[in-house]
Amino acid sequence: MTQAPDRPLRVAVIGSGPAGVYASDLLSKSDAVADGDLEVSIDIFDRYPAPFGLIRYGVAPDHPRIKGIITSLHKIMENPAIRFFGNVEYGTDITLAELQERYDAVIFATGAYYDASLHIPGVDLDGSYGAADFVAWYDGHPDVSREWPLEAREIAVLGNGNVALDVARVLSKHADDLLVTEIPDNVYEGFKKSPVTDVHIFGRRGPAQMKFTPLELRELAKSRDVDIVLYDEDFEFDEASRAAIESNNQIKAMIKTLDKWREEQKENPGTASRRLHLHFLQSPAEIVGDENGKVRAIRMERNELDGAGGIRPTGETIEYSVQAVYRAIGYFGSELPEVGYDKLRGVIPNQEGRVLDDTESPIPGLYATGWIKRGPVGLIGSTKSDALETITHLIEDHSFSASDAEPEHVNEFLDAKGVRFTTWDGWHTLDEHERSLGEAATDAAGQPRKRVKVVPREDMVNISRGE
Secondary structure (H helix, E strand, O other): OOOOOOOOEEEEEEOOOHHHHHHHHHHHOOHHHHOOOOOEEEEEEOOOOOOOOHHHHOOOOOOHHHHOHHHHHHHHHOOOOEEEEEOOOEOOOEOHHHHHHHOOEEEEOOOOOEEOOOOOOOOOOEOEEEHHHHHHHHOOOOOOOOOOOOOOOEEEEEOOOHHHHHHHHHHHOOHHHHOOOOOOHHHHHHHHOOOOOEEEEEOOOOHHHOOOOHHHHHHHHHOOOEEEEOOHHHOOOOHHHHHHHHHOHHHHHHHHHHHHHHHHHHHOOOOOOEEEEEEOOEEEEEEEEOOOOEEEEEEEEEEEEOOOOOEEEEEEEEEEEOOEEEEOOOEEOOOOOOOOOEOOOOEOOEEOOEEEOOOOOEEEEEEEOOHHHHOOOOOHHHHHHHHHHHHHHHHHHOOOOOOOOOOHHHHHHHHHOOOOOEOHHHHHHHHHHHHHHHHHOEOOOOOEOOOOOOOOHHHHHHHHOOO
16 A cells, blocks of 8 residues: 555545445545544535435435434534535536546445336326436425426325335325425425325235335324225235244334234224325236326236245236326436446446446546445445445555645636536535525424425525525
8 A cells, every 4th residue: 555645645526425425434534544544635526506415305305314314414524624516517517537637536426316217018108207206306406397297186106115105105295294394385385286185005025025114114104184005915924924024123013013004994994185005916017098198097917925035926907097107116327427337237337346447347546335336225324334345445445646636726627617616615505595494484383494495506506605
């Protein structure tokens, strides 16, 4: 390991979501830094004017405990060894070659923002939506339309993960109950007009193979004036399912919750104005359209447990009347300029975080972490351990190669290119502005709101830059 005590190791991180921030934190607190053998200077670049990635633009607004992750990320970003450059598009505002001229290493932490594909007839009908697009809308993403067609009375949500539950829960909630969150005004107005009465969540597998968490499941029961509807035919367990329930405390807790709801449903049939239906062992076969090309139904194929922990189709189909379908079957990473891309997995080809070239050899100084490294699986704990692996290799490999390593030169470079970048101080300004908007507004109980998000990109940039 070569040493260059006369200057810090300069590292650029592309993406300011949890993956990028945790990688920066681990690098800045590594043993080499703590022992005084290494000094680091880290610049995090993000295409959005505000930091935190999917935590800001991919988590349901009614999840304050999950939003609390921002608090820990915020503390990390206060580290003077870490700088933030927002509103900077990798590949356009700054290229890989330009980064390599200024940094000794580059870490890609761009995540996975787009919906995984679903290949069934009717998927392109009017009223068939990707969950990621919908989540971006209700989270106030600056690059999506501020309008969303909430016109359906009956809705299908495909998927049995946390995103599916988020989407279904938010769709079934009354707009006034979302005012305690940070949703923008246009999102509140959209939900206020929604005529929804029934939201159906469909999962391919049985209850013992659920992919969401107990917390997400319990959240469903907290919505006002929304009944949960379950179906007894979904709760016939095979030997593998029973074994999964007994061996996994998380699954056992969720089955216990579902059983409790089933008993309550029998004793006290719901009278709420909205219903949230949980269906298991059904796979989407076709989205059915009307003569105008709009969704009018979804055709599901019934599955059965195969005794070995899997499922098999029965050939039986069931048609449900719905006017909208939301596909929450997973995220997918997008291709980045000037680096390789695995089209099947939606990741940058890498070996334990070292980015590979076409010959599967590591490219010196290039690394990946998070979902763009391993695919869109795992929660925050996985992201931390994933970042540790990447940072360990970066420190093993590190060399001082950038010809121009002065931090101030990055500001001058972006200014010269006309990039209206935002900074960490600018985020503080935007944060305070959004909180002040919340204090000036009230929720359904007449209490001040904690925050109201600013949505237009130009407004975010202007506020952050004091312009």
